[in-house]
Amino acid sequence: MSLAENIKILREKTGAGLMDCKKALVECKDDMEQAIVFLRKKGLADMAKRSDRETKEGRVSVKTDGKNYAMIYLGCETDFVAKTDAFIKLADELAQYVLEHPGLDYSADENIKAMIVEQAPKFGENTTFKGGYNWTPAEGSVMAYYVHSDNKKASILELAVIGDCKDMEKAKEIARGLAMHTVGMQSGWVDAKDIPQAVIDRELDIYKTQAINEGKPAAAIEKMLPGKVKKFAKENCLLEQPTIKDNKKTVADYLAEESKNLGCELKVVRFVRF
Numbered sequence: 001m002s003l004a005e006n007i008k009i010l011r012e013k014t015g016a017g018l019m020d021c022k023k024a025l026v027e028c029k030d031d032m033e034q035a036i037v038f039l040r041k042k043g044l045a046d047m048a049k050r051s052d053r054e055t056k057e058g059r060v061s062v063k064t065d066g067k068n069y070a071m072i073y074l075g076c077e078t079d080f081v082a083k084t085d086a087f088i089k090l091a092d093e094l095a096q097y098v099l100e101h102p103g104l105d106y107s108a109d110e111n112i113k114a115m116i117v118e119q120a121p122k123f124g125e126n127t128t129f130k131g132g133y134n135w136t137p138a139e140g141s142v143m144a145y146y147v148h149s150d151n152k153k154a155s156i157l158e159l160a161v162i163g164d165c166k167d168m169e170k171a172k173e174i175a176r177g178l179a180m181h182t183v184g185m186q187s188g189w190v191d192a193k194d195i196p197q198a199v200i201d202r203e204l205d206i207y208k209t210q211a212i213n214e215g216k217p218a219a220a221i222e223k224m225l226p227g228k229v230k231k232f233a234k235e236n237c238l239l240e241q242p243t244i245k246d247n248k249k250t251v252a253d254y255l256a257e258e259s260k261n262l263g264c265e266l267k268v269v270r271f272v273r274f
Contacts, residue, residue, distance in 0.1 A: 006030055014039050037202070041209035057082050058130065060154040060274050061095035062145045069143050069156050070099035072106075073130035073274045074116075081123045082151075090119045090127075098132040106132035133272050141269060142168070144175035148183055155179040155273035163264035174258055174266065178238070181251065182271050185241050190268050192233035192240060203232050238268060 003025060010021040010032065016039045028034035058075035059082045074091040076082050094115060098106055106112060112129055120127040137143040137158050147154040159175040161168070181187065189195050207228045211221045234240045239252040246254075251268075259266045 003030070006032065010035055010039075037206065040206050042213065057152075059088060059091045059151050060147055061088075061091040062147055062154055062156070063092070063095040063099040064145070065099060068099055068102060068134055068136050069145060070095050070132065070134045071145065071154055071156050071272070071274070072098055072132040073154075075128045075130045076123060077125040081125050084123070086119065086122050087127075090115065094129065094132070098134050102134040102136070104134075106134075131274070135270075135272075138269070142172045142175050144172055144179050146176060146179040146183055153183045153274060155182045155271055157182060157271035158269040160267040160269050161264055162267065165264040166262045170258075170262060171264075171266065174255075178251065178268065179271065181241070181244055182238060182273050184244060185238075186236075187238040187241060187271070187273070188236040190238050190270065192230075192237050195233065195237070200229060200232075203229065238271065 003022070006025050007018060007021045010016070010025060011018065013032075014021070014036060016024070020039060020042070021035070024035040024038040025032075028038055057077060057079050058073055060071065060073050062069070062071045064070070072091065072095045074087070074094060076087060081087055094112060097111065097115070098104075101109075101111075107129070112132075116127055116129060133156065135143065135156055135158065138160070140162065141158050141160045143156065143158045145154065145156045157175055157179040159171065159178065161171050165171055204225055207225060208221055211224070216224075239250065239255075241251055243249050243251055243254050255266045255268070
């Protein structure tokens with residue numbers, strides 16, 4: 001890929017200027033992720049999640065048999081191909097295969113590769129399997145999914161229902177609403193404790209560099225770091241994010257209220273999204 005093409009992609013990901021993107025790519029030897037970090041340290045890139053918001057062309061497909069839930073993402077080069085009947089059919093067939101074959105390493109599965117190789121020539125584009133999941137809810141949990149109207153974003157979420165629930169259908173409705181929330185709010189983790197230390201260290205390094213570049217004293221920088229980490233968690237962790245319907249109420253608050261209404265404890269176990 002040419003430098004001009006990489007500059008275009010980096011500008012879309014960060015919102016930074018043309019020359020700033022060019023300098024970042026040159027400094028980072030065309031490493032896109034490092035270039036994003038470089039721009040953020042300079043204070044030239046948008047908020048932390050911006051780089052993750054780009055949706056590759058392709059299609060998500062979700063299948064369930066009532067017990068297991070499978071979700072895949074099939075990638076292609078253009079939106080035109082992603083909307084063709086043949087591409088949609090292949091995505092659905094791949095999701096059905098994943099549903100019927102739990103516990104495999106789907107990224108290296110030869111049958112998946114063969115299915116794509118057989119159909120890809122029809123599309124005239126590079127067609128890739130971006131990932132697949134097959135989840136089964138634990139005893140006492142409910143699972144739900146949400147697929148965005150563009151068929152490029154989706155989520156599966158497991159919600160534990162602990163105790164005697166007054167209305168399991170309501171619990172399932174809550175689970176689906178939370179799956180929708182993770183897509184709309186680009187949630188990264190369930191709770192702050194789930195954020196990998198490597199991610200926290202990266203964010204702290206960026207915050208420190210930005211503050212130093214702004215001329216802030218070292219003592220002031222150290223004092224502000226805990227607050228920066230909390231802000232990052234609030235923006236990226238499901239339970240700490242504000243609900244879509246009421247931005248003064250966190251998802252954790254919402255679950256506590258619904259738990260009281262249903263006479264049980266509702267707890268998000270896990271979620272995954274494309």
